[in-house]
Amino acid sequence: MSRRERLVRKILGTATLCAAALPLSILIFMLILARPLLSSFSVSDLLTGSWAPLQGRYGILPMMVASFLLASCSLAVSFPVSLGCAGLIFGLTPPMLAVPLRRLVQLMTGFPTVVYGFVGVFLLVPTVRHLFHAGSGRCLLSALVPLSLMITPTMTLFFSDAFAAVPRPILLAAAAAGADPVQRFVWVVIPSARRGLAAGLVLSFGRALGDTLIALMLAGNAAQVPSGFLESARTLTAHIALVIAADLQSLEFASIFLCGMVLYVLTSCAALCAWKMRAATRKNSR
Amino acid sequence: MKRIWPWAVRCGCYAAGLWIVSGAAGVVGFVAWRGLPHLNAQLLFGDVSARDALFGGVPVFDGLWPAVLGTVALVTGAVALAAPLGLATGIYLAEFSRGRLKEVLTVFFDVLAGIPSVVVGLFGFSVSLLLHKLVSPRLGPCLLVAAFSLMILVLPYVIRATQSALEEVPQEVRLTALSLGADRVQNLVWVLLPHSLQGIASGLLLAVGRCAEDTAVILLTGVVVTAGVPRSVLDPFEALPFYIYYISTQYGSTEELERGFAAALILLGVSVSLFALAYAVRRAVGSWALYRA
Numbered sequence: 421m422s423r424r425e426r427l428v429r430k431i432l433g434t435a436t437l438c439a440a441a442l443p444l445s446i447l448i449f450m451l452i453l454a455r456p457l458l459s460s461f462s463v464s465d466l467l468t469g470s471w472a473p474l475q476g477r478y479g480i481l482p483m484m485v486a487s488f489l490l491a492s493c494s495l496a497v498s499f500p501v502s503l504g505c506a507g508l509i510f511g512l513t514p515p516m517l518a519v520p521l522r523r524l525v526q527l528m529t530g531f532p533t534v535v536y537g538f539v540g541v542f543l544l545v546p547t548v549r550h551l552f553h554a555g556s557g558r559c560l561l562s563a564l565v566p567l568s569l570m571i572t573p574t575m576t577l578f579f580s581d582a583f584a585a586v587p588r589p590i591l592l593a594a595a596a597a598g599a600d601p602v603q604r605f606v607w608v609v610i611p612s613a614r615r616g617l618a619a620g621l622v623l624s625f626g627r628a629l630g631d632t633l634i635a636l637m638l639a640g641n642a643a644q645v646p647s648g649f650l651e652s653a654r655t656l657t658a659h660i661a662l663v664i665a666a667d668l669q670s671l672e673f674a675s676i677f678l679c680g681m682v683l684y685v686l687t688s689c690a691a692l693c694a695w696k697m698r699a700a701t702r703k704n705s706r
Numbered sequence: 707m708k709r710i711w712p713w714a715v716r717c718g719c720y721a722a723g724l725w726i727v728s729g730a731a732g733v734v735g736f737v738a739w740r741g742l743p744h745l746n747a748q749l750l751f752g753d754v755s756a757r758d759a760l761f762g763g764v765p766v767f768d769g770l771w772p773a774v775l776g777t778v779a780l781v782t783g784a785v786a787l788a789a790p791l792g793l794a795t796g797i798y799l800a801e802f803s804r805g806r807l808k809e810v811l812t813v814f815f816d817v818l819a820g821i822p823s824v825v826v827g828l829f830g831f832s833v834s835l836l837l838h839k840l841v842s843p844r845l846g847p848c849l850l851v852a853a854f855s856l857m858i859l860v861l862p863y864v865i866r867a868t869q870s871a872l873e874e875v876p877q878e879v880r881l882t883a884l885s886l887g888a889d890r891v892q893n894l895v896w897v898l899l900p901h902s903l904q905g906i907a908s909g910l911l912l913a914v915g916r917c918a919e920d921t922a923v924i925l926l927t928g929v930v931v932t933a934g935v936p937r938s939v940l941d942p943f944e945a946l947p948f949y950i951y952y953i954s955t956q957y958g959s960t961e962e963l964e965r966g967f968a969a970a971l972i973l974l975g976v977s978v979s980l981f982a983l984a985y986a987v988r989r990a991v992g993s994w995a996l997y998r999a
Contacts, residue, residue, distance in 0.1 A: 504722025530981030630822025
């Protein structure tokens with residue numbers, strides 16, 4: 421090994437170390453800044469209590485429920501849609517339609533979230549208000565539609581990749597056995613891509629959970645446990661964006677770091693799960 | 707019964723395709739319908755003439771010009787920070803690490819890629835608190851902190867693009883220069899990097915697009931409604947996505963609302979063209995590039 425190579429190696433290694441320190445330091449910062457809250461309340465109280473800062477209650481349960489509800493419902497909407505779109509791209513429709521569809525889905529991944537929110541505010545919110553007579557019209561339902569639309573393209577691309585990774589011999593064998601395209605898709609492609617599908621689902625859940633702007637602009641931001649889809653709700657992410665302007669010394673301010681920690685832990689669990697699943701797929705295909 | 711279900715599956719798939727197409731058409735159509743008529747020079751510069759604003763240093767008060775410049779400055783800063791670090795890390799992962807270490811590091815960057823942008827913004831905000839306390843009380847959320855936070859946000863893109871581009875270099879290409887007597891550094895600089903330039907460029911374009919559209923990070927790290935054209939990296943700044951968000955929460959007049967629609971149209975256009983360019987540069991960009999909020 422020449423001296424130059426050692427030097428290059430050292431420089432690149434240092435850069436890698438710096439980059440790898442980032443996710444850790446984010447977690448540490450959250451922990452330190454949430455400490456005032458963690459030292460005066462027990463964690464279980466904080467995670468299951470209600471939010472009433474004027475009465476000295478800093479529980480983040482309402483925000484957690486809203487985040488979960490919004491993310492899982494938008495996933496429930498966009499999972500079948502993505503599966504259908506990925507099926508079309510995979511070959512249930514002639515290439516004349518499939519190729520433009522794939523292009524469109526790719527371009528849609530570039531739509532800014534703030535534009536989804538903006539369109540939601542001026543198009544969806546008035547519609548919801550008129551159709552359901554739901555107060556201001558800013559409610560879970562108004563946030564659900566754009567959010568599911570936002571996560572669908574990425575999920576579709578992920579599913580398409582998983583379908584494309586299905587070994588060709590299996591498909592040919594199924595075709596030789598007399599299966600038509602739909603039968604192949606349902607009985608061969610989907611089962612053999614199931615790990616990839618699960619990984620895409622988990623990652624999309626993380627994305628839906630982490631979205632800020634759509635929830636902030638459309639969900640209404642009332643800090644209460646929502647009892648229906650026409651109720652106003654505040655997600656963890658929106659809570660962070662709303663409370664950031666509070667007094668820096670207050671416990672209210674410390675609570676946003678707790679929210680940040682919850683989000684951090686959930687999304688990194690999602691990333692780890694997805695990685696595990698993909699690692700298993702790679703091992704199987706070898 | 708046997709006849710019906712394949713037909714139903716096909717119909718379901720077409721319905722899904724129709725839903726996504728109409729969703730995209732709805733978003734683009736609505737923004738274009740309301741924004742297109744107001745897309746003119748007055749939108750950018752307000753009552754000041756374009757020449758005065760560009761070359762005369764006349765401040766623009768009722769136009770998008772400061773916000774556009776703020777976004778440009780922000781993107782430049784963030785990508786200038788992310789590119790060297792991301793390239794170095796990607797090269798190290800692809801060429802100099804293997805086995806357990808590589809696996810652990812890859813997982814680290816997967817986790818980093820999954821962290822919601824608002825949490826990254828919160829981190830940036832706490833860094834600015836730290837600077838305020840330790841360095842100078844004059845420091846606070848500013849352009850530099852925002853660019854640093856955006857750097858964290860897009861770093862995984864650059865790393866993954868670099869790493870996978872390098873790993874996809876065919877074995878024959880990899881071995882040719884080595885067999886002619888080049889050492890590993892020469893091979894890297896003269897063969898491997900030029901060969902994977904397309905992949906790296908596409909990753910950088912995606913990073914630029916993500917920086918330009920992200921709102922949650924800058925919301926927490928120093929964006930304000932009126933700051934004028936950015937003059938120093940230690941000042942607060944204006945940005946296009948934040949302007950759009952701000953207009954949606956409070957607009958004083960129809961004029962402002964129209965400007966908001968035009969701004970949304972501009973941002974949508976810029977973002978989509980950056981992504982289109984990234985895909986055109988590298989046809990095979992798949993899901994690896996995109997999992998992040």
